[in-house]
Amino acid sequence: MPVQCSNCAQRRAVLKRPKTAHSLCKDCFFWAFEEEIHQTIMSAGLFNRGETVAIGASGGKDSTVLAHVMKLLNERYGYGLNLLLLSVDEGITGYRDDSLETVKRNQQQYELPLKIVSYEELYGWTMDAIVKQVGLKNNCTFCGVFRRQALDRGAMMLKVDKICTGHNADDVAETVLMNVLRGDIARLRRCTSISTASEGEGAIPRCKPLKYAYEKEIVLYAYFKKLDYFSTECIYSPNAYRGHARAFLKDLESIRPSSIIDVIHSGETLSVKDGVKMPVQGTCSRCGYISSQALCKSCVLLEGLNRGLPKLGIGKHHRLHGKILSREPLTEQEEKKLKAVDF
Numbered sequence: 001m002p003v004q005c006s007n008c009a010q011r012r013a014v015l016k017r018p019k020t021a022h023s024l025c026k027d028c029f030f031w032a033f034e035e036e037i038h039q040t041i042m043s044a045g046l047f048n049r050g051e052t053v054a055i056g057a058s059g060g061k062d063s064t065v066l067a068h069v070m071k072l073l074n075e076r077y078g079y080g081l082n083l084l085l086l087s088v089d090e091g092i093t094g095y096r097d098d099s100l101e102t103v104k105r106n107q108q109q110y111e112l113p114l115k116i117v118s119y120e121e122l123y124g125w126t127m128d129a130i131v132k133q134v135g136l137k138n139n140c141t142f143c144g145v146f147r148r149q150a151l152d153r154g155a156m157m158l159k160v161d162k163i164c165t166g167h168n169a170d171d172v173a174e175t176v177l178m179n180v181l182r183g184d185i186a187r188l189r190r191c192t193s194i195s196t197a198s199e200g201e202g203a204i205p206r207c208k209p210l211k212y213a214y215e216k217e218i219v220l221y222a223y224f225k226k227l228d229y230f231s232t233e234c235i236y237s238p239n240a241y242r243g244h245a246r247a248f249l250k251d252l253e254s255i256r257p258s259s260i261i262d263v264i265h266s267g268e269t270l271s272v273k274d275g276v277k278m279p280v281q282g283t284c285s286r287c288g289y290i291s292s293q294a295l296c297k298s299c300v301l302l303e304g305l306n307r308g309l310p311k312l313g314i315g316k317h318h319r320l321h322g323k324i325l326s327r328e329p330l331t332e333q334e335e336k337k338l339k340a341v342d343f
């Protein structure tokens, strides 16, 4: 027997909301999904009238839904934001080139300006070239570090006030689990924040309006709205560690759907006891970007790539950074350690 929408009781339900288990018709689902994001934005005070906001647009489902909903809410509630799309071209043939085509179509569909910055122009390296040098095992480290900075650099070129990204509830919960498993207290404390206040000179505040939106609902929303998005996984993304956290979370979700929000809540309410050493945020002595070390991770990784010592930024080689950067010669053994032999 057809199930009635539990909200309006007028139309047929087409789905059971993964987050609340309510049976809803399409229109009531759209409304609930959009309103929850509006509530998230309002209660966290994510934006101020008149601000220019860059939406990190990868062409994937999350950022496509983000762009669609941000435009819709900006108009529905008169946020007064000046929205634009910002994409990073990592230089991954057969993946990012295709997803950027989707972003270009989104630009037309949503009538938003688009800026694309590339790793090649910013760093002189594409991910294709990086993978050739470092292999598949650690390439996500390079990509993640460079992307974070590339988004900031693109945002600075555009002189935007804020960046928002499509990180969803599943992403945040996975990150909490990963940081617990790694014992990374500094990241654990930061990772549930919905917004980063300016972390230092040059860093543009970022926020996650989809922080409480379930991935399953984002997919349903994109599907029922027939949004144009790119759904292929990155060809270089074995990112095994996150994959384990993801699989674990999916198992938990299948037993108890509220697990995702519960893990986020646990992360939000954790407090770090006095006396735990936290990194002190400063600026990179080479590029001026925020960093808790003398050199930011991006500069260290780049130095390693340019010198054919790609392991410089992977693992615990901090001891050697000073030596490398002051151009002191390395011992044969040290050089060997930093080369890609076992990548």
Ligand SMILES: Nc1ncnc2c1ncn2[C@@H]1O[C@H](COP(=O)(O)OP(=O)(O)OP(=O)(O)O)[C@@H](O)[C@H]1O
Binding pocket: 055, 056, 057, 058, 059, 060, 061, 062, 063, 064, 086, 087, 088, 089, 090, 147, 151, 164, 165, 166, 167, 171
């Ligand atoms: N190449 C990129 N250019 C611009 N923004 C990006 C890019 N890659 C990721 N982002 C931003 O970071 C968010 C999280 O990225 P992640 O790599 O986790 O992808 P995802 O969860 O698959 O998201 P999406 O479905 O939007 O690709 C994205 O939603 C997007 O806002």
